[in-house]
Amino acid sequence: MDLFKEQVNRLFEPATFIGLSTVGFFMLVYSRRVWSTTSFWVGNVVLTLFFGLSALDPNFNKVITKPDNIPILIMVYTAWWTLWLSMNQAITNDQRMELGLPPDEQEDSGKKVWAWPDLVYTELLAMLLVGGLLVIWSIFLKAPLEEPANIADSPNPSKAPWYFLGLQEMLVYYDPWLAGVVFPGLIVVGLMAIPFIDFNPLGNGYFTFRARKFAITWFLFGYIVLWVVLIFLGTFLRGPNWNFYGPYEYWDPHKLEALVNINLSEYFWIKWFQQPLPSNWMIREIPGFVATLAYFSVVGFVLTKTYLKQMHQQMTTIRYGILMTLFLSMMALPLKMLLRWFFDLKYVIAIPEYFFNI
Amino acid sequence: MSRLANVKKSIARSQLWTAFFRHGYPDTDRNRVLVIMSNVLLHLHPVKVRKSGVKMKYTWCAGGLSFFLFLLETITGLLLMFYYRPTIEYAYVDIIDLREQVPLGIMRELHRWGAHAMVIAVWVHMFRVFMTGSYKPPREFNWNVGVILLVLTLLLSFTGYLLPWDQLAIWAITVGSNMARATPFLGHEGPGAALLRVGDVSLVHIGDDVRFALLGGRFVGAGTLLRFYVLHCVAIPLIAGFGMAIHFWRVRKDGGISGPL
Ligand code: HEM
Numbered sequence: 001m002d003l004f005k006e007q008v009n010r011l012f013e014p015a016t017f018i019g020l021s022t023v024g025f026f027m028l029v030y031s032r033r034v035w036s037t038t039s040f041w042v043g044n045v046v047l048t049l050f051f052g053l054s055a056l057d058p059n060f061n062k063v064i065t066k067p068d069n070i071p072i073l074i075m076v077y078t079a080w081w082t083l084w085l086s087m088n089q090a091i092t093n094d095q096r097m098e099l100g101l102p103p104d105e106q107e108d109s110g111k112k113v114w115a116w117p118d119l120v121y122t123e124l125l126a127m128l129l130v131g132g133l134l135v136i137w138s139i140f141l142k143a144p145l146e147e148p149a150n151i152a153d154s155p156n157p158s159k160a161p162w163y164f165l166g167l168q169e170m171l172v173y174y175d176p177w178l179a180g181v182v183f184p185g186l187i188v189v190g191l192m193a194i195p196f197i198d199f200n201p202l203g204n205g206y207f208t209f210r211a212r213k214f215a216i217t218w219f220l221f222g223y224i225v226l227w228v229v230l231i232f233l234g235t236f237l238r239g240p241n242w243n244f245y246g247p248y249e250y251w252d253p254h255k256l257e258a259l260v261n262i263n264l265s266e267y268f269w270i271k272w273f274q275q276p277l278p279s280n281w282m283i284r285e286i287p288g289f290v291a292t293l294a295y296f297s298v299v300g301f302v303l304t305k306t307y308l309k310q311m312h313q314q315m316t317t318i319r320y321g322i323l324m325t326l327f328l329s330m331m332a333l334p335l336k337m338l339l340r341w342f343f344d345l346k347y348v349i350a351i352p353e354y355f356f357n358i
Numbered sequence: 359m360s361r362l363a364n365v366k367k368s369i370a371r372s373q374l375w376t377a378f379f380r381h382g383y384p385d386t387d388r389n390r391v392l393v394i395m396s397n398v399l400l401h402l403h404p405v406k407v408r409k410s411g412v413k414m415k416y417t418w419c420a421g422g423l424s425f426f427l428f429l430l431e432t433i434t435g436l437l438l439m440f441y442y443r444p445t446i447e448y449a450y451v452d453i454i455d456l457r458e459q460v461p462l463g464i465m466r467e468l469h470r471w472g473a474h475a476m477v478i479a480v481w482v483h484m485f486r487v488f489m490t491g492s493y494k495p496p497r498e499f500n501w502n503v504g505v506i507l508l509v510l511t512l513l514l515s516f517t518g519y520l521l522p523w524d525q526l527a528i529w530a531i532t533v534g535s536n537m538a539r540a541t542p543f544l545g546h547e548g549p550g551a552a553l554l555r556v557g558d559v560s561l562v563h564i565g566d567d568v569r570f571a572l573l574g575g576r577f578v579g580a581g582t583l584l585r586f587y588v589l590h591c592v593a594i595p596l597i598a599g600f601g602m603a604i605h606f607w608r609v610r611k612d613g614g615i616s617g618p619l
Contacts, residue, residue: 071474086489108409109617138467180537195498205616
């Protein structure tokens with residue numbers, strides 16, 4: 001049993017866990033067969049088995065039974081249900097449209113029904129159901145209250161509220177000015193920009209996947225992998241000092257993680273050219289500037305010529321530029337993760353003199 | 359005609375009854391129009407709706423539930439305000455009082471779990487709107503209003519988290535607001551802040567950067583508690599309520615719930 005648990009712990013190491021989630025995500029999204037009723041239940045059983053059996057483990061139990069972590073459990077299930085519900089209808093519609101039929105919603109969209117009773121009663125039922133569940137939840141689970149606030153005694157780990165744990169997890173890879181300010185800002189701006197960069201007129205008012213592959217794939221990637229998965233990781237797998245702990249591992253505050261991360265400038269000057277670091281930061285960081293510029297220009301250029309070729313031809317320059325900037329910014333997170341996992345890279349550009357580290 | 363029916367009829371015709379119920383039970387077309395038109399809450403709805411749009415499997419009722427949870431939070435929050443004083447002396451003990459002295463009290467629980475549920479409901483709603491492509495013309499503007507509502511929902515939840523004034527509260531807010539130090543140009547540890555100086559005097563320092571403005575001090579303290587209380591109980595709910603009014607109005611103006619054309 002212990003051996004098995006150890007294997008599971010390994011499976012949840014950030015690189016493995018995020019990597020497997022990403023692979024699993026693309027397999028899910030690109031295989032149509034998955035979205036059947038059977039797999040809905042298979043998914044629920046797998047989730048329930050994982051949480052149910054894990055709750056038997058004393059270490060996992062300690063984290064999962066924290067009252068403020070219950071919402072994360074609800075979020076994980078809701079994410080699966082809503083993902084399934086939308087993809088199932090999308091695939092059904094895609095199959096209908098391949099046969100030349102209109103989407104399922106079409107038949108009814110011309111008809112109108114009275115708001116009373118059809119809509120009003122549905123709303124009433126939904127409110128009663130959710131209201132009832134909340135009352136039950138409130139009776140059985142007390143809201144947490146810890147020791148009185150004490151600014152001199154910081155708990156370890158100190159965690160932000162659960163819905164911000166994705167951002168806190170980003171701090172492992174990027175400095176606060178990016179992870180805490182620029183990226184959240186870009187998420188908001190990016191969400192607001194969606195209607196203006198998605199020029200595809202198809203799929204307006206019905207579920208479909210085929211007609212909106214690009215939009216749906218990358219929105220889901222951001223939502224599932226870079227948000228839900230990171231919140232899960234930040235809650236269940238990060239313990240004292242924000243170190244990684246497997247789900248069944250004891251949160252030992254003395255666990256040491258060797259920090260061997262190296263800046264790109266050190267790789268470049270010391271390792272490759274066997275020289276001391278230049279004292280002038282402008283010269284020292286040249287490789288970092290080049291790498292960053294290359295990411296935004298060369299990678300952008302290559303994508304324009306290959307994967308996004310059609311899109312580039314159909315969009316105006318400004319829209320395409322904004323799409324590319326947002327897309328590359330989003331992918332900067334998984335990219336930095338890869339660089340960290342495989343090359344122990346700390347910063348691409350490191351100018352601590354001006355708090356400017358990337 | 360039986361006597362009972364007579365009594366019923368005279369009640370239904372009385373001035374008192376007709377002042378409150380201006381039409382009969384909505385089981386005729388005429389009354390179904392009247393019920394929606396003459397009730398301020400129901401008139402948020404159109405009289406008739408697209409059949410595909412009222413189906414549970416289309417909207418998941420997620421937008422409606424977000425609104426329901428917002429109302430629930432408003433009511434339970436109001437009740438909590440009777441007991442709670444936002445000062446360092448009282449905040450924590452008031453919560454203890456609330457838990458131990460108020461019989462059968464689950465208002466704090468309802469408020470806290472309702473808040474978590476609202477965050478989830480709003481995400482689910484956004485997800486549904488995305489997956490049905492409902493942000494496409496003519497609904498671009500309403501999607502933008504929605505994104506702002508999402509940010510406000512998170513801010514509501516975040517400011518409320520501090521109010522119990524326990525270890526969980528201040529450290530979560532400390533971790534969350536520490537990021538503000540690093541705001542480019544505006545935070546004292548942000549890139550570019552060092553450039554903003556007049557001679558030897560730096561304009562952005564720990565005593566006047568955005569984090570200071572947010573916390574009302576150099577660390578999470580009495581000033582922060584008051585600031586977050588006012589934001590949580592007055593400012594953000596007002597703005598969010600206003601935003602929702604615009605949101606619902608836009609849903610109607612954009613042709614009701616989306617559907618294939
Ligand atoms: C406090 C938060 C929110 C509340 C109370 C709310 C409420 C609602 C309601 C009641 C509807 C009617 C249809 C439905 O129930 O699905 C609706 C529609 C809509 N919402 Fe929201 N919403 C909120 C947040 C958002 C967010 C975060 C977004 C997107 C980022 C959004 C975008 C839209 C759009 C585009 C529609 C029109 C959908 C259609 O016609 O199919 N809303 N909202």
